[in-house]
Amino acid sequence: MASSKARHTTVTAREYAGSDETTPLLPSSTPIPKLISKASPRTLIILVIVVILLASCGDQLMESPQTRIFESVICYRYYEATDPSKLLVGREAVGPGAIGGVAEMWCKVSPVQSKVASLRGWQFTLEGIPSLLLALPAGWAADTIGRKPVAILGLLAFPLRAAWMQLVTFFWQAFDVRMSWISAVFASIGGGSTALTSVMYVIVSDITTEANRANVFVLLSGFNLLAALFMPPLAALLMETNPWIACLAGTCLQLLAIPTFLFFPETLNYNHSPPPPIVPEPTTAPHGNHADSPAPPPGFWRALPTRSKNATAFLTRDWRILALTAPFPFLFLGGNATQLLIQYVSARYEIKLSKAILITTIRMIVVTIILFAGLPLLSKLLLRKYAFSPRRKDLNLGRLSLLFGALGWILCGFAPTIPVVIVALTISALGVGSVPMLRSFITSIVEKQHIARVYAIITVLDTLGGMAGSPVMAKLFSRGFALGGYWTGLPFYFLGSMTGACAVLIFGVNLRKGEDVCAVQDSEEEEEEAREEEVPTV
Template sequence: MPRENQEDDILAGEREDSNSLTLENTPESSLKYHTATETTPLLSTENGTIEDIESTHRPRRWQTLTYLLMLVIFLVGAADSIVESPTTRIFESVICYRYFESEDPSKIQLGRAAAGPGAIGGVEERYCKADSVQQQLASLAGYQNLFEGFPSLLLAVPFGWLADKYGRKPVLMLGLFSFLLKFLWIQMVTWFWQAFDIRMTWLSALHALLGGGSPVASSLFFVVLSDIVPQDHRASTFLRVGASELAAKVVIPPISASLMTINPWIPSLIGTGLMLICFLTYGIVPETLNYYQPTERPSALHPTSSTETTQHPKPPSPDPQPTHHYTPTNPLNRLLHSLHTATAFLTHDYRILLLILPFIGHSLIAQTSQLLLQYTSKRYHLTFSQATLLTTILNAVKVLLLFALLPYASTLAIRHFRLSAQRKDLYLARASQGFVLVGWTLVGLSPNLVCVVVSLVVAALGQSTYLLIRSFLTSLVPADQIARVYSIVSLVDTVGAMLGSPLLAGLFGRGLALGGGWVGLPFYFLGIISAAFAVLLFVVDLRKGEESDGDRESNDGEREDRE
């Protein structure tokens, strides 16, 4: 055989092995990479590193990373849960002290100097249930969420673009650090309440400038999961990860309530410590951008050439992308250009927009935790520590639902009813939304404590709605646009929080003024808006050909599990 033909065969063999390594992610492809033949060169001309080899083993590691993320999310939930009630109580104490200082000084038990941090003990808690105090407390929380929304509204899309371009980890680390700063600022203002106006706590909203705030961080956690979890496991994983946060809300509030009987500052400071631990724990999570794609770093001895780069082209995005991108030089124009690029997919599939809109309801329901404490405390004459234990029942049902009931229903829908993963997510989301609208409406109508507990259980059965919508939405968009889609979701979440939180606070104040059953007015509103979003879910459906793809991926996942 001529020497030229031998060299051509050798080069063709090397290209075939290289392509199989890039496109295949199986043990067989790993075996091809390690198998040496007589024609294998001793020094490879490819510029791969050890990460190329590690990438073939990454499918086996996604469960481990999922558990680590569940731990981080549990810590975030624990930090939020342990500080929520004590912070509300400290706010109430400061507002109450200043109210009675001017309106009825006879209610004051301790002077300003003796009252100590947060004016705890200055006025008996039972006097702080006055309508004027509760209205100020509701307004304080409502405007806090409004102000936090502005940075998130402006920065959600840019941070999503940064996460797609530079990685998820730096953006999330920045966000977790900003939460720590928020906790510290609120504690400083309330600790030195004699020197600061309680409304100075609103400045803690500036923490969102560092990472986009809670909506961006929450969305990025799900982006990280989408990076590493196969599609056939995605919905059940989303449910279990959501349950890990709720598990913290089951375990931690009773601990917080018991510590509050001693001093609300104890759980408040513990929460700050937990947030610090959460920040440090996420530091060991690897970057997940392009997690299943082997990375190749240019070598100093063998710089990457244009011909080598084109040997392993990435599959094209479903949305057509121009070969040459216009990049404005002006910073403002760059920001507007990035915003236009990041939101272009909304015009390609109307279902994406319809699936994003219900997240307004998600943000509204997320804001009800503190409102629920106030509502049950006021209407059913409970202390905040007792109301905290009541919400624990709600969270316990949610954990049971997400950890056990819905994963079982998800498996049953696929194996028994032969539904695709996508259609299963859509049907379960519709059913869950029905529980949401019925449950929250009944919360407002409940005349006694037993009825409100039953109503909260019904509402809890709809907890999975937005996790299921997120899973279904993820299946409709290309992998390289997931972070941008989730950034739009966080933006809608932010708009809902900005508009909804003051609205719910205003409705609660109006209900207090009207008296009687009108005190449940904010929950009637939740029921109405949930009904509107249920209609949107019934408008959305799968297109011809999409379901078959989902079935094939689901069946492939089941085959892998059996093997």
């Protein structure tokens, strides 16, 4: 896109203050006009994709190996106390993270797996507390200060969190593994990972049109899941040598995301024209007192409740906004259930963790195909052949995705064999479109100045879902394994049931009068506008 240019002739306050009746109205030398350049949406989206790939690849590369290291430490301490004959190496010779201290096959017993699930579940809950407290302030900061500072702080939290967990497990004989929970402190930087995700979506909504927004959201989700497709098999391969290799490599990738994002411009006023020059009014201030600061507005704190009420009034004007945000806690919980899913497959079918990673990667393959081919083609079909408006298309695809997700998770819990669980994971993958489609629909019915706040609310709900849901899923996992049989899939029965209930709720949300008129014309006009802006489509 060609850069926009603005030419301003300004008179500074200092020059004005020193003028009198004989001073010329224009300054003797006009300042050189400032050119305001704006990068094209295509360039910015590509840069966002690069940053997301670096952060996600780092996270996916280290997540399963870190779980294996936690399992190794807990397993070593368990057999040290109950059956020392299972120990291959003594404490004085065992390496960092107790790797090689006990054969992995002995670590699939219920006491060890329950402790691993509980450790990870509570860690997620504790990391969610700062995210919960800071999500709305982060949204406010993104709406007022800018998107870029919030995003940079969020990116910084990732490698700090990883480094602390690696420190605790590296010196496992000096630290209790529960000390890894202190990583929650780093979630307070930038509002945590959920706030970072929210800001990234806000940035994309700043630079895309309504017709193209859902496709770009799908594109971002697709590239994010590419990391989940390729990194776990790489991690599994590295784990055969040593899980520490994958952990340290993942931290390095997350560090690279920070300097990469420094090249990104601020998008807060991306589609707004620059403000006109301000020429100060003459004042009668005493001589030599031109720099005095204005007094703070009276009654600020008394007016704060009213301002807060006004800032969230849009939520009560349209009940659909709150209804549409209801599925996000469970969608977030399902999206972050990968480690529990890997642990479930490994323990239920008694296979090594590295092989369980390869089985769950099949789901990522299906997800990637859907995001890069299935959803874009189906979206184009609905828009062009069936004359759906972008809003109707997003709403209906969101509903359908929720139904597939609910069915897939319930079948995953039921699956008695590995082939059945592969089919279940494939069906659950068909629900991946719910997040981008519902986000796009919400964005289309919310006023632009409220978008970051709505995304902040989604962040809060995501965090609440993770905080409350992770311990519940861990407890259901332990209880299911204790009961045995089909009860083993208890956490996935819960997840599928909640997703199904949300699908029923979303079927009650409909378009209002005037929101679905001229569907074909509006879609074609916005697609033409998107092509002019050179926004990449999928």
